[in-house]
Amino acid sequence: MSSKTKVAGEIIKDWVSLDLYSKYNYKTACEDCTHFDFENETCTFGFPTTPHLKKNQINDLAMTGKMAFCRAMEID
Numbered sequence: 001m002s003s004k005t006k007v008a009g010e011i012i013k014d015w016v017s018l019d020l021y022s023k024y025n026y027k028t029a030c031e032d033c034t035h036f037d038f039e040n041e042t043c044t045f046g047f048p049t050t051p052h053l054k055k056n057q058i059n060d061l062a063m064t065g066k067m068a069f070c071r072a073m074e075i076d
């Protein structure tokens with residue numbers, strides 16, 4: 001099974017360089033997205049935000065070397 005194979009109900013996560021992520025402070029989280037409601041930590045599209053919250057992305061990256069990117073993210 002390739003690392004990109006999706007199991008039902010599982011979100012795909014991509015490999016990320018922790019060094020580069022830390023160095024360049026990439027905008028990858030819901031908190032960086034125009035569709036994020038900070039008050040309720042929800043998405044205006046109704047997508048689940050948990051995998052894309054900054055604290056969870058950083059935790060995933062530290063634990064697995066991967067993180068989940070939202071393909072609908074928009075930055076103003």
Ligand code: SF4
Pocket residue numbers: 029030031033034035036037042043044045047048049052070071072073074
């Ligand atoms: S579009 Fe994606 S990144 Fe933006 S708030 Fe919704 S779930 Fe988060």
